[in-house]
Amino acid sequence: MPTPPLAIRLHPADGVVIARTDILAGTPIPGENVTALARIPPGHKIATRAHAEGEPVRRYGQIIGVATRPIAPGEHVHSHNLGMGDHAKDYAFCSEAKPTDYVATPATFQGIVRPDGRVATRNYIGVLTTVNCSATVAQYVADAFRRNPFTGHDPLADFPNVDGVVALTHKTGCGMNDGEPLRLLRRTLAGYARHPNFAAIIVLGLGCEVNQIPGLMEEGKLEGRPRVRALTIQATGGTPKTVAKGVEFVREVLAEANAQGVRTSVPASHLCVALQCGGSDGYSGISANPALGAASDLVVRHGGTVILSETPETYGAEHLLTRRAVSEAVGRKLVDLMDWWEEYTRRNGGELDDNPSPGNKAGGLTTILEKSLGAMAKAGTTNLVEVYRYAEPVTAKGFVFMDTPGYDPVAATGQVAGGANIVCFTTGRGSVYGCKPAPSIKLATNTPMFRRMEDDMDINCGTVIDGDESVAECGQRIFDHILRVASGERTKSEQWGFGAEEFAPWVQGATM
Amino acid sequence: MPTPPLAIRLHPADGVVIARTDILAGTPIPGENVTALARIPPGHKIATRAHAEGEPVRRYGQIIGVATRPIAPGEHVHSHNLGMGDHAKDYAFCSEAKPTDYVATPATFQGIVRPDGRVATRNYIGVLTTVNCSATVAQYVADAFRRNPFTGHDPLADFPNVDGVVALTHKTGCGMNDGEPLRLLRRTLAGYARHPNFAAIIVLGLGCEVNQIPGLMEEGKLEGRPRVRALTIQATGGTPKTVAKGVEFVREVLAEANAQGVRTSVPASHLCVALQCGGSDGYSGISANPALGAASDLVVRHGGTVILSETPETYGAEHLLTRRAVSEAVGRKLVDLMDWWEEYTRRNGGELDDNPSPGNKAGGLTTILEKSLGAMAKAGTTNLVEVYRYAEPVTAKGFVFMDTPGYDPVAATGQVAGGANIVCFTTGRGSVYGCKPAPSIKLATNTPMFRRMEDDMDINCGTVIDGDESVAECGQRIFDHILRVASGERTKSEQWGFGAEEFAPWVQGATM
Ligand SMILES: [Ca+2]
Ligand SMILES: [Ca+2]
Ligand SMILES: [Ca+2]
Ligand SMILES: [Ca+2]
Ligand SMILES: [Ca+2]
Incomplete structure (x- = not known):
């Protein structure tokens, strides 16, 4: 002991x-x-x-x-x-970039290979909505394929390789500015529509919304894609007819989706891991975040991708990342993001340095800078190879940054839209987060919380605090767990069924 | 013919x-x-x-x-x-205010009288959330009381006066400014928690969110109220324990909620009608809106309240309302709102005069001013007696204005938070809107759309266009329908079960 x-x-x-x-x-x-x-x-x-x-x-x-x-x-x-004081910044672009120590024989996992060669970790059919006005109808389509907890009747019983039919609804899509706020929503929806974890997709609209389907299909490069069905309630003639059309489409694609859902051995380079923290405490930066950082280094050394995000939580510590950038251009993108956020928060009457939530403060984090340094530890030590806008398709391999708010559901929604097929979510106070269609692994920063919320936590990193395990050992354990989850092992939040409510596209601009 | x-x-x-x-x-x-x-x-x-x-x-x-x-x-x-050009404005405060022609013997409806004397039109138990992080758990509590469509098993079978258990979830509550954006969310949640259509309420949080339950309870004057139960997932120890606690609370209050849900005859002065339009077309301002205006005049003449909202859609036509204000102070509140909106939209890179959606434009509405005049017709011709902020408790009788965006779910959420117990929603292009716990009556502006979407439309006002009925006759028909719905007759959207997804509190400020 x-x-x-x-x-x-x-x-x-x-x-x-x-x-x-x-x-x-x-x-x-x-x-x-x-x-x-x-x-x-x-x-x-x-x-x-x-x-x-x-x-x-x-x-x-x-x-x-x-x-x-x-x-x-x-x-x-x-x-x-x-x-907070004035903290000197020296970007020193690329000064600490170094060759990546790739593993000679990469690890493998049991993935689902799509016709275009991309690899999925789950196999869902999705119902996306252009606007809140079609949200309930989207739910009814998905509801038709829910397993009945009383009778045990399962409409997907004949399709064991299909993980479910999920409706991902939201509160926006109309009464909005048709500039960047609309483009951002469309990037998000299109990112989900193209996500490898979806075998097929319905895009469901009302008909008169600002976020018109034809514009979404064009901007999101969804036109002519197989297994994407667009429907509007107004053109289809109301609720029951639209639900029937949606259900009919799902029935049409189920057999093919099931056939595609067979798992085969693929290299770990197909991992695309979203890094998240939420409900941080004073242990986040000591146990779970550094341990996830060690796992991130393994993912990158095995050829995969890790996505660090939560820009406001990186604010003030960006000069540590610019030193690790592979080029000054990549580093400058990060600096530009920080400038944008300063302007954005000022315009909205906020300030970037007052971000620690009541929970953070109670847990011992005083300043955003302190929180930033702790949050960044999740990304490990490899080079920063690219910087992406919110929900932009992530194509680079290695450690990348994606601009998102810090707020968990909004941040992870951007990362999954970018193509993340695993989410690793560290939490000190406890979170019950899930994000269909990607599995979400929850990492507890401390043992007492892990025990108290064991029904929701996947991995205890409190072992580092307890003296049971080094950061490196915990990181290896996380990496092994990622491979098992990518191969189909269900996370706690998947066992409960979380992940639809938590779809939360970033809303920018005024609601009109 | x-x-x-x-x-x-x-x-x-x-x-x-x-x-x-x-x-x-x-x-x-x-x-x-x-x-x-x-x-x-x-x-x-x-x-x-x-x-x-x-x-x-x-x-x-x-x-x-x-x-x-x-x-x-x-x-x-x-x-x-x-x-749009410069349109001359002359507020001429109160110049057209006139005595209200009250009906000698007000109409009645079968309402549900609460212990505090307020009157409900429905009898729900609600599960509200402080933050998106508790949304799925809230759903699971409500799910436990859903009727099973296959077996017919109904957990509420012994409680026929209870309309259901509904979880109203949202995407915000953390990663937000703790100033006005938080106060506004709390006003909204507290308005729902106090809504007469709820017999009992659970307020469910994660635990570490910006929108802390104690602050919500204090600002929303919910402390010490009976039949309000506050729970956090972190303090309760995770998902299954919290679901169990929530379900236990609902079971505790069901018998009393059922006993309270008996209907008795009450005067129409207890009507509080939210006026809405969405998916407007060129007929909105010719048929459904003027007809709803005639019904609004009847509601007010019978002693009740009607709430006009959608501030950006009233922009440019406010000088017609200032003339009908009962005092210059009331009129100036409306003018101040318009000034706030000009500043707010400018700050967010929008403009108030480009609001007509693609659907509006296709339907023949060219400018926001034209749309404003058509939208305002819903409020009839009586005096403007008060102006409220978003989600503020509506206590005045007569025609009042509440500041909301134009976007349907956000606008109606503010009105219901204010206490609206009926929503009247005009639509030209077709909408499938519902908003638990209040019934939503949908009024079609034209007969072809009414026929095409008859499964979702409650009243056809296209009769005015067709030459079948005058505006006044259609208004009387709407008023009679309102009384029946207030007495328990279910609207189309209630028959389908709409109204949970559509809960959409106004999000202001930056997501951090
Ligand atoms: Ca525009
Ligand atoms: Ca500052
Ligand atoms: Ca976060
Ligand atoms: Ca603050
Ligand atoms: Ca509206």
Whole structure:
């Protein structure tokens, strides 16, 4: 039985350490030569030396803010004495890019190979909607193929390789600006329509919405694609006729979808992993995120792709990524995103540095910069090879960045639209997130939460905190789990059936 | 059999008439002394006299825009020759306010009287969510009480006065500004939680979201209310435990909810009618909207309330409402809203005058001003007694205005949050809208669409176009229908089960 430390030091240069457990006032911190001056909740920071007012405070060896008043050794460091200051930025483009250490014989998983050569991890039939006005009708089409929990009657019983029929509905599509907000919605819908995890798709509209089907089909390059059926309620003549047409189409494509859904051995280079965190706590940046980072490095070394996102949560730490960019052009795309976000949030009366949620703050994260550094750890250490707009098709192999908000469902929806076929979601406070048609693996940052929400958590990374496992060992365990889930093993959220409600395209611009 | 006119003149001063049917080039227009110079689609405008470039064009006797090039008699008038100009505004506050002609013996309906004296038209149990992260769990609670369509097993069979258990989920609640965007979401959720059509409510959160339950309960004055149960997934320990707790609460309140759901005769003053239009066409402003206006006048004369909304669709015609305001203060609230919208849309890169959707334009509406005048007709002719913010509790009796976007689900969600217990929704292109817990009556503007979508339409106002019925007769028919629906008669959208997907709180500010 390992003896876990009282506090965790993340870097030799740090002026703070992180409480692993509730530390009472007067408790000496072994190895740090300080005594806690106040009660320090788990995940929160303790000063290990004095800081003058205005002096930078470091964690991960990086500046997470400045002391807003003098801080004594042993003091609790949080919102009352730590704030954002001007943090020097040196982009130093490409200065730390290095050759990727590819694995000689890549791992494999049991994937579903589509006619165009792309590889799926699941095999769904989807009902997408152009507008909220067709959402209920879309549900009714999907409902016709739901297994009955009482009788056990399963309309898909003869199609064991089909994972289900899912309606992905939303609240927008009309009363909206027909410029970028509409293009962004269409990129998202088209990304789902083309997602390899869908064997076939219905695109269902009302008829008079701003997001007209012909424009969506053209902008999304969906015209003439097989197994895409467009329908509007108005042209079809109302609810029951449209439901009947939708159900008829699904019945037509089920046999072929089932035949396509046979799994074969494919290289891990077909993995496209969306990296997410939500409900972070002070452990996120110590356990689950660095461990997922180790797994990300394995995915990339096996030839696959990992997508880091949540731009506002990377804000302030982007100069660490520009150094790892493969070219200045790629690095500048990231810097441009940050400029766009500054302007966007200012225009909307917000500010980028007040993003930690009440949950984050209660968990011990004080500044967005501190949260950014912890969040970025998910992406590991390989080169940044490309930067994408929200929901843009991800074609590069390696570590890429996609612009998304930090809000979990909106962020992951962009990544899945980009083609992610696995989501890895770290959480400290606990999340029950799922995102059909991609499986979502949930990684707990701490053992108490893992135990409390074991019905919803897939992997416990609290082992790193407990002293049971190193970050590298936990990363290998995550990688192995990714391969099993990509091969068909169902995640907790899939077992419960999560993943339709959570479809949440990014809404930009005014609702009119 | 009445002979319908070829074109409809709305006002003696108008320089255009409206094609009732497809008019071919060379067809003389009886009574107008002009001949169509081009094909005029139904609902579109024909010039009945020459207009010089820059000259105002009138419809309803009101300026709907200016000629952007010279228009000859008989020409098709649309986007190619009609644009927005500067339209003179004279608010003339209260100048046309007049005493309301109340009905001596108000009509009655069979309503459900709550312990606090408020009257419901339906009797639901609701599951509301603070954040998207609890949406699926909310669905599972509601799902436990769904009637099984195959076995006929109905978990609510012993509770015939309960209309159902409905989960109303959304895509926001975190990654958001904690200022006005959060207050607005909380007003909406609290309005639903307090809605008389709910016998009991669960408020379900994840736990770490920006929209924390304690803040919602306090701002929404929900603390200590009976039959409101707050739950978070994190505190309850994950999905199955939280579903079980939710189901347990519903089972606890079902008997009392059923007992409360007995209907008794109540005066029509308890009607609170939300006025909506969506998928408008050139007939909206000729048939369904004026007919609904006649019904609105009856509701007000019987002591009830009607709520006009869709602020951007009223933009440009607000000076007609300021004249009917009961006080300058009420009128100025409306003007202030318009100023706010100008600033809001500018900030979001939009403009208020480009709102007609592709469907509107295809139906013959050229400018937002023209659409505004047609939309306002729904509110009838009585005094404007109050102006409310989005989702604010509506307590006044009479004709009131509530600030909402024009987009149907977002607009009606605000009105229902304000306490509307009936929605009257006019549509020209066809809509399948429903909005639990309030019934939604759908009024078709034209007979062909009514026939094509009869499964979804409740009332045909195309009779006015066809020459079968006057606007006043159609208004009386609508009013009688409202009383029956308020008494429990189910609308088309209720028969199909619409109304959960369509819950769409107004999202303001940036998603972070
Ligand atoms: Ca435009
Ligand atoms: Ca700032
Ligand atoms: Ca996130
Ligand atoms: Ca703030
Ligand atoms: Ca509307």
